Amino acid sequence: MSHDKMILKHPLSVRMFHYFLILSFLPLAVTGVLLYFKPLSDAAMHLTMQFHAVAGVVLTVACASFFFLAYDRVVLFIKRVFSFSIADLKWFAVLGGYPQKLILRKKVFVPPMGKYNSGQKLFGIFVLIGGSLLILSGWILWGYPHALPRGFVALMGNVHLIAGIVLTLFLCVHLFLGVYMFDDFKAMILHGKIPYEEAKEMSPLWVEKETIPVAKITR
Amino acid sequence: MSEQKYQYTENPFAVTRREFITITGVIAAFLALPAIWIKSVASSNNAYIQARTQGLYTDDVKSTIRVSHANTAVNRYYKEFGGEPLGHLSHKLLHTHYINRTKGLG
Numbered sequence: 649m650s651h652d653k654m655i656l657k658h659p660l661s662v663r664m665f666h667y668f669l670i671l672s673f674l675p676l677a678v679t680g681v682l683l684y685f686k687p688l689s690d691a692a693m694h695l696t697m698q699f700h701a702v703a704g705v706v707l708t709v710a711c712a713s714f715f716f717l718a719y720d721r722v723v724l725f726i727k728r729v730f731s732f733s734i735a736d737l738k739w740f741a742v743l744g745g746y747p748q749k750l751i752l753r754k755k756v757f758v759p760p761m762g763k764y765n766s767g768q769k770l771f772g773i774f775v776l777i778g779g780s781l782l783i784l785s786g787w788i789l790w791g792y793p794h795a796l797p798r799g800f801v802a803l804m805g806n807v808h809l810i811a812g813i814v815l816t817l818f819l820c821v822h823l824f825l826g827v828y829m830f831d832d833f834k835a836m837i838l839h840g841k842i843p844y845e846e847a848k849e850m851s852p853l854w855v856e857k858e859t860i861p862v863a864k865i866t867r
Numbered sequence: 868m869s870e871q872k873y874q875y876t877e878n879p880f881a882v883t884r885r886e887f888i889t890i891t892g893v894i895a896a897f898l899a900l901p902a903i904w905i906k907s908v909a910s911s912n913n914a915y916i917q918a919r920t921q922g923l924y925t926d927d928v929k930s931t932i933r934v935s936h937a938n939t940a941v942n943r944y945y946k947e948f949g950g951e952p953l954g955h956l957s958h959k960l961l962h963t964h965y966i967n968r969t970k971g972l973g
Contacts, residue, residue: 653874653875654872654873654874654875655873655874655875655876656873656875656876656877657877659877720882722894723882723886723887723890723891723894724881724882726890726893726894727881727882727886727890780897784901788905795909795912796905796908796909796912797908797911797912797915800908800912840873841873844874844875855875858877858878858881859875859876859877859878860875860876860877860878861874861875862873862874862875862876863874
């Protein structure tokens with residue numbers, strides 16, 4: 649294959665959704681940490697809460713829009729992140745070869761992966777479940793605390809806190825690895841495409857089983 | 868956005884019909900179950916409020932004195948000491964003034 653050949657990895661709908669996630673989840677994580685530690689004055693904390701609520705509404709609208717407008721992508725994502733095999737255990741055994749590559753400058757054998765590697769699948773599962781819990785508990789805490797029993801609202805508060813901490817920690821790893829995989833970063837932020845050869849190296853099973861030449865579709 | 872073209876894309880039929888229906892069913896279940904749970908929790912909360920309301924009404928029905936002007940102790944106070952309701956002495960003794968003490972709480 650020629651080095652110039654490109655694969656469309658992230659279509660426009662996915663990139664648009666990702667932009668909205670950046671716009672909403674990053675402010676939510678920052679304001680969430682501020683709301684937990686309360687380092688600012690009363691007025692500033694009040695403003696922080698207002699920012700948190702607005703970003704939460706943006707996140708909800710973005711997720712609901714993506715769910716209804718790109719439902720096929722949602723199904724595809726769920727199928728991919730919940731597909732496991734023995735290769736995933738082998739991937740976790742060497743942690744995708746990243747520590748060896750980053751710390752020891754050594755290349756180790758990594759089992760061939762699909763579009764998402766095992767770490768990304770785990771991240772995807774946490775984002776899917778944790779994100780849903782965050783949105784649900786956030787709306788209950790913000791909009792309807794008076795309409796539900798006190799114990800249930802307190803439970804939602806704990807769920808919101810735990811899911812928020814887990815996803816914020818995952819976000820830090822995601823940001824680091826997202827920038828480290830620079831071609832994939834450019835694809836998600838800019839044009840959606842990655843070089844064929846790189847995709848073949850990083851996601852050989854995806855390239856082999858799930859991609860086809862554009863000419864085959866447009867013909 | 869780059870104008871760069873691409874030669875490969877994802878197969879639009881990467882999900883089979885069976886997988887599509889199965890995953891849709893799972894999504895529907897995961898959307899419906901919390902909705903049903905929250906609805907039942909909310910209605911149990913209302914049931915508590917309704918029981919409390921019913922209890923207050925029952926207390927009212929059982930009470931022999933239901934209004935303050937029928938209270939014998941209050942009537943005796945006005946008759947023997949306070950004069951008439953809203954009178955000068957009653958106002959002086961019973962009327963309270965609001966003082967903002969919230970600053971002292973911090």
